[in-house]
Amino acid sequence: MDFTECYGDTVSSVAAAARSGCSRRVRRLLRRGCSVDGRDNRGWNALHEAAAAGGTDCVREVLSAAGAASPRGRCRYVNSTTHEGESACYLAAQRGHLAAVHLLLREQADADQLTNDSSCPLYAAVDGGHKDVVELLVSKGAQVDRTHTASCWTCLHQAVYKGHSDIVCVLVNVCDLEAPDDHSISPLFVAAQYGRRECLQILINAGARVNTQAADLATPLLIASQEGHEACVDLLLDHGADPNRACSHDWPQLPVHAAAEFGHIGILRRLIAVTDRACDRGVDMVSPLYVAVHGDRTGSTELLLSEGFSPNAQDCTLSLGHRSPLSLALSHASDKPYSESVKLLVAAGAGLREEDWMYALATDRTDLLQLILEHRQMPPSDTPTGDGLALRHCGNTVLELEELRELLCVALNQVHFAACWLPVLLKAGLHPAILLQPHMFEKADSEALNYLLEFINWSTLPLPLKRILDRRRAENSWEPRPHFGSIPSLSHVCRLQVRELLGPDRLMRTDVVQRLLVPSLLHDFLKFRDVPGASFTHPPPSPVFERIRGYRSTHQHRHVL
Template identity: 75%
Template sequence: MDFTECYGDTVSSVAVAARSGRRKRVRRLIKRGFSVDCPDNRGWNALHEAAAAGSEECVQEIVSAADAGSSRSGAEYVNSLTHEGESACYLAAQRGHLAVLRLLLKTHANINQLTNDLSCPLYAAVDGGHKEVVELLVSEGAEVDRTHTASCWTCLHQSVYKGHSEIVRILVDVCNLEALDDHKISPLFVAAQYGQQECLEILVNAGANVNTQAADLATPLLIASQEGHQACVDFLLDHGADPNRACSHEWPQLAIHAAAEFGHIGVLRRLIAATDRVCDRGDGMVSPLYLAVHSHQSKSVETLLREGYSPDAQVCSDILGVQSPLSLALSRTSSEPCSESVGLLVAAGATLSEEDWMYGLATDKPDLLQLILEHRRIPRQEALTRDCSVPKHRGKSVLKLQELRELLCVALNQVHFAACWLPLLLKAGLEPSLLLQPHMLEQADSEVLNYLLEFVNWSNLSPPLKRILDRRRAGKTWEPRPHLDSIPRLSHMCRLQVRSVLGPDLLMRTGVVQRLPVPSPLHVFLQFRDIPEATYTHSPPSSPLSNRIQRHSSTHQHRHVL
């Protein structure tokens, strides 16, 4: 930068000539008595200018003149500093001027002089990637393990960070391979973090510790997995990096968690093969599924499930504040669209708890319940009397008895949303008689109640249920459809019998009815699709869904219906 116009009164004539590398002019000016030691507004004198410009001849003229006529000694002049603490030696090393640097070192330049920001000639040469300058400084005895910058990085840290592999080869023979910065990060950790594979290989081959841990216990393998540096992850694993080493003070975080959280699928697959499966279900551990769900990495969720990780994982209420990966995924649906992770977990057979059902039933938006029912089948009525695992049917997992109990418990406590969830459940094959409970008949809207009664033989309800209907009619809180006052028609009795024989799940969810030897116009009737659905007319509760779930958990009563 040329300051002659702005600062003509403070830039010496010799410095201007040296900046341009004009040796003859520098010599003439010196002979005429011009000073070589006049600093400008930056504290730069003629030697600084010549060193920065890389003019060996100008440096020689200026140094000779300083020895002959300066008020300061030659060594003192050679080591004079700018306002930033930069020496001529530093400026030459920073810019890679090898010949100038050799000359300055012969004149007793301080090879280890620090600048105001704690840099030095060697660190500057490393940063600039000047290999030959680095070789010279190292051979001349420059301090190689001194810390520089506010982060306490050494020259080896910086060379690795910049990816100057040839310089790294020089430094690994003279530097402390395990030098740590203020976060206890070693040069090898830096190589893994920034994906400097060649530098990583040089360090490992030189004997650097692949399992070094930073102050927060992070390892090179963890940071490489987090950043998605596949080649570095592969190299570390092949050279002894431990994928099962805990990398956090707060909970047993492993490298596989970082890969899952940031969606690096190639890295994740490699770590799945290398990591102990105790992290999947072990007490006190955290399944990587939690991290994948939390960060909306559906590809990670899909990969983990396909590789056999449990959709239920372990309970992590103490560590993460959630019961299961599915609970974590559902907790976000109140403010976000239903995540893809929910569908993946449900399809994989994740257990649905009472709280999970709340997200699908305690709302006027049926999307989540619809998604669950796409992947989970309601069991046949004869399976409800035994608590056993039911195999998948046509790729769909069957709800366990406990899951169905909790579904009905939540449904009967969320009757004011029944217009939204009742049609879905009945079309999915739920036995409607399971909902013929006093609470349902007492609280359901008139339309909802009529819709439910259309799926049963309303003439043979139990006396207690008939009394509830009579009270509601008398109180004008229920207006039955006209035909509900009559004995059911034979056609309705026939379709009830067909449903009883086939089972509501087959009748409502499959095409079995199309294979019956009956006229095709009857298909809609036999599947109860002729019944008009109730319309949801309530305003949604003002409290957030999370508050309703908490209130439900603390105040509801189980309604034993199975």
């Protein structure tokens, strides 16, 4: 029940006079024989009203009237409680009435009496910021380390939480500095969590442990980093807080992860300087890039990459369910526009594996594929890429051989989207001979197949591929362009030879054609810009993540290199 609202018609005349602070009226009513025991709907009597109002004269008058009882009865009256378990001493302490508290204590008020919600006079005075009352109660022997409220906080926890630094100065001399609440959180942890720098300094100076850990292993440095309290982070680090202590049972979370996840750039920059870089690539560790990407914190991602954290972090499939920060970023993007984190990781040279290519190829959109190819080059046919070797070509990182293998494997498993990805890949310098595969010729739609044939000498196709084309034409599943029935023109053969000599990547992505000694009118022709594009006519099927799930279950690897 709610006993906080007072109904006027339930208040006794003596209690009403005590509330107003009129001691003369209280005295007159008592001489007339009015009782001090009457209670209102909240369970308040005249002493409660006098104490809450802070009228010491009214408190004396009421106590004098109650003095006719036995000493035991007088003590019982002084410590009588409201329906919420509040004593007169509690009400006076809660409101900071020092003289009233002092008077009640002389009359044997219990300084440690608990309310229904496990509060007490000292806790109420701390909560209200009444330093003089706190000092009085402490001097009278009030219990300082008892736990209160549902969270089991002590008075020191509450003083820190409220930021009452003057009261913290009093309590650190008498309280247990490491007293835990129900989550094993100490007062210093509370100071770090709520950004109470002055209180934090007092606790540190008093000897509180800066590397204390809560039940979930969180440290004050972690929580201050998470909440963005930069001054507290600096103070903790300056006094020996360990930035490399694991703060989670699930995986080795560090303060740098918290700062990255919540985008606190200033804190992140400070922590990067003191955090062991083993977290970046170490086995059983987790790179901060993962949490930056998970929280979609572009600033954190950009700072980590600029500070040398690798876009190809450790495989965290077991701990986080993702193979790389890029795979995490792509899974968040799904069918939506790709995030800045994706762009930053791709630009930084993040490695691409089969599932990453699925997001680029198993869709009727080409924005991700184009983004990747802006920053990654096709390997020149005469420049092999060794294992783990990231070659630089035309200012961009060259796709490693394994990345190219997996790109083509996914492409051949997503042939029904070839009209979308095929023009992008060929214009990026992919050698068309790689796609002269039976599966491509059998499954690609008519327009996509015609587009591919424009980039080769169709008259010299291997016999098995010619047979597939003849069968499809007979089945009416392929309608060739008219000129495919004749021998390629000399001009087409010449540009194929130019493409072969220069290399498809150089021809399509550089200005090498403009530097050839040929008429400018031929530039577009040599770059195959006269070839009409293929149009995608099929409605897109299920979302990308569903296609990826199906790809995992039905995937058949195709050897293409």
